[in-house]
Amino acid sequence: xxxxxxxxxxxxxxxxxxxxxxxxxxxxxxxxxxxxxxxxxxxxxxxxxxxxxxxxxxxxxxxxxxxxxxxxxxxxxxxxxxxxxxxxxxxxxxxxxxxxxxxxxxxxxxxxxxxxxxxxxxxxxxxxxxxxxxxxxxxxxxxxxxxxxxxxxxxxxxxxxxxxxxxxxxxxxxxxxxxxxxxxxxxxxxxxxxxxxxx
Amino acid sequence: xxxxxxxxxxxxxxxxxxxxxxxxxxxxxxxxxxxxxxxxx
Numbered sequence: 001x002x003x004x005x006x007x008x009x010x011x012x013x014x015x016x017x018x019x020x021x022x023x024x025x026x027x028x029x030x031x032x033x034x035x036x037x038x039x040x041x042x043x044x045x046x047x048x049x050x051x052x053x054x055x056x057x058x059x060x061x062x063x064x065x066x067x068x069x070x071x072x073x074x075x076x077x078x079x080x081x082x083x084x085x086x087x088x089x090x091x092x093x094x095x096x097x098x099x100x101x102x103x104x105x106x107x108x109x110x111x112x113x114x115x116x117x118x119x120x121x122x123x124x125x126x127x128x129x130x131x132x133x134x135x136x137x138x139x140x141x142x143x144x145x146x147x148x149x150x151x152x153x154x155x156x157x158x159x160x161x162x163x164x165x166x167x168x169x170x171x172x173x174x175x176x177x178x179x180x181x182x183x184x185x186x187x188x189x190x191x192x193x194x195x196x197x198x199x
Numbered sequence: 200x201x202x203x204x205x206x207x208x209x210x211x212x213x214x215x216x217x218x219x220x221x222x223x224x225x226x227x228x229x230x231x232x233x234x235x236x237x238x239x240x
């Protein structure tokens with residue numbers, strides 16, 4: 001899905017008992033002049049890291065027969081969405097640049113107490129059928145960390161990502177010789193003696 | 200689509216409610232104008 005997922009997020013997931021998950025829903029949206037609010041409430045037993053939202057092709061829907069009709073692409077229908085503390089409200093109209101691309105990841109922590117928020121708008125005058133998939137990694141509500149002890153996975157993930165950034169900033173600011181020392185000390189911590197450049 | 204599902208969707212959307220269909224829709228999706236249908240189970 002995203003290259004950064006395997007590089008930086010997957011190790012955290014494996015180390016802290018996360019499990020990959022998704023919820024795929026079908027939505028039938030009536031024509032409405034008033035936007036409709038929906039809360040996506042993750043399982044209360046877990047903390048959920050929402051990593052993405054993808055949309056299927058919206059289609060016209062006939063409620064009298066249940067017939068799913070032709071594809072509908074329009075700026076008159078779509079979904080606003082937000083996650084408190086992570087993502088501001090913004091508009092995803094049902095147009096090709098939204099429906100057919102997946103340009104950025106989401107890394108939004110959500111929980112039973114802090115659900116993911118959606119606001120559906122449909123000014124087309126038509127009933128619409130569409131599907132949405134929420135891509136999620138579920139973590140236990142508390143995880144063990146050798147440095148910080150038992151912690152909230154959301155807090156630990158922030159520390160972890162901050163550490164990734166600090167590490168690469170340090171590399172960017174370092175001379176080659178000091179990097180060699182870093183790798184030697186890391187190897188030493190693992191009980192291995194390595195001399196970079198020596199055979 | 201099953202007839203009873205079509206009927207249920209029809210009833211709810213004609214009231215102006217968004218219908219969400221998922222096996223655990225009622226526990227995961229909330230809203231004053233949201234009708235969750237737990238299907239399939």
